[in-house]
Amino acid sequence: MRINGSRKRVLVTGGAGFLGSHLIDRLIARGDDVLCVDNFDTGATANIEHLAHEPRFELLRHDICHPLHAEVDEIYNLASPASPVHYQYDPVQTTRTSVNGAINMLELARRLGCRIFQASTSQVYGNATVHPQPEHYWGKVARFFNAYGPRLSLADGRVIPNLIAQALTGQPITLYGDGRQTRAFCYVDDLIDGILALMASPATFTGPVNLGNPDETTIGELVALVVELTGSPSLIERRPQLQDDPARSLPDIGLARQVLGWEPKVTLQEGLERTIDYFRRGLGAAVVAGKAPADEGNRRSWRIAEGMASRQSLA
Numbered sequence: 433m434r435i436n437g438s439r440k441r442v443l444v445t446g447g448a449g450f451l452g453s454h455l456i457d458r459l460i461a462r463g464d465d466v467l468c469v470d471n472f473d474t475g476a477t478a479n480i481e482h483l484a485h486e487p488r489f490e491l492l493r494h495d496i497c498h499p500l501h502a503e504v505d506e507i508y509n510l511a512s513p514a515s516p517v518h519y520q521y522d523p524v525q526t527t528r529t530s531v532n533g534a535i536n537m538l539e540l541a542r543r544l545g546c547r548i549f550q551a552s553t554s555q556v557y558g559n560a561t562v563h564p565q566p567e568h569y570w571g572k573v574a575r576f577f578n579a580y581g582p583r584l585s586l587a588d589g590r591v592i593p594n595l596i597a598q599a600l601t602g603q604p605i606t607l608y609g610d611g612r613q614t615r616a617f618c619y620v621d622d623l624i625d626g627i628l629a630l631m632a633s634p635a636t637f638t639g640p641v642n643l644g645n646p647d648e649t650t651i652g653e654l655v656a657l658v659v660e661l662t663g664s665p666s667l668i669e670r671r672p673q674l675q676d677d678p679a680r681s682l683p684d685i686g687l688a689r690q691v692l693g694w695e696p697k698v699t700l701q702e703g704l705e706r707t708i709d710y711f712r713r714g715l716g717a718a719v720v721a722g723k724a725p726a727d728e729g730n731r732r733s734w735r736i737a738e739g740m741a742s743r744q745s746l747a
């Protein structure tokens with residue numbers, strides 16, 4: 433039985449984060465009551481401040497590494513630093529969140545007898561030798577592949593916010609490795625659709641299921657697209673390839689299509705345009721101050737700082 437009559441009370445951990453805050457917006461919009469839990473290590477109040485006066489929204493600052501007592505009908509566990517820069521900063525704390533935090537949430541779900549959604553990552557596939565990666569290749573639960581969109585932090589460290597912030601401020605665009613490594617980028621609205629579809633699926637289906645966009649892009653192509661869409665004068669700065677950087681990443685979403693009837697709808701170009709728009713508004717001061725290109729005539733054609741390779745050789 434529902435705790436609150438017909439209204440569902442939903443716990444979202446990591447609710448002040450990028451994905452958590454988008455998920456909460458959707459739950460509130462469909463009429464649920466939401467308890468947002470976040471320790472604010474990487475979450476931001478800016479992501480949820482528009483909900484401050486929303487009567488169906490409640491915020492609790494709490495680290496899920498410690499047990500939590502709450503009365504809810506459903507749990508979405510999204511609490512974890514997601515960017516490599518952040519999850520590698522304090523690996524012990526990251527592991528504690530993934531292990532102890534997940535155990536605490538599972539204990540809560542067991543006590544309440546409620547459904548729980550556990551977020552995982554495509555990184556469990558490592559540098560995959562099977563391409564695209566199906567779920568049975570390794571690991572468990574709902575695995576996200578490179579989500580992006582508004583509310584990613586400028587300091588997030590992941591490739592899309594990095595490139596857009598650099599392009600809009602005219603700073604060198606950091607390209608790690610030769611740019612031939614691939615990723616499949618999933619716009620946040622599509623991912624939230626997938627999360628909600630999985631939670632609503634029959635109890636017999638528990639995953640793991642890949643949630644990502646089946647459109648594979650090289651990082652070189654991504655750089656070219658960001659430069660084109662922002663009209664940036666930035667130069668490309670080559671940096672060494674990161675350690676253990678997967679050469680190719682692409683979800684096999686056959687299972688999500690079949691069981692959830694889900695697939696992404698937003699193209700990379702559309703999603704990037706919306707994300708660039710968000711960053712432009714966020715970066716307003718820097719753009720107005722003239723760090724970003726104002727004068728079409730002064731725009732330098734972009735080149736790779738080392739070696740002056742052409743745009744085509746990257747893409």
Ligand code: UDP
Binds near residue numbers: 516608
């Ligand atoms: N990357 C890059 N420039 C950056 C940040 C990342 O070239 O400023 C590359 C990174 O080496 C990787 C890809 O972009 O090959 C995606 O990196 P990200 O950290 O966004 O995600 P993940 O590696 O977890 O898929």
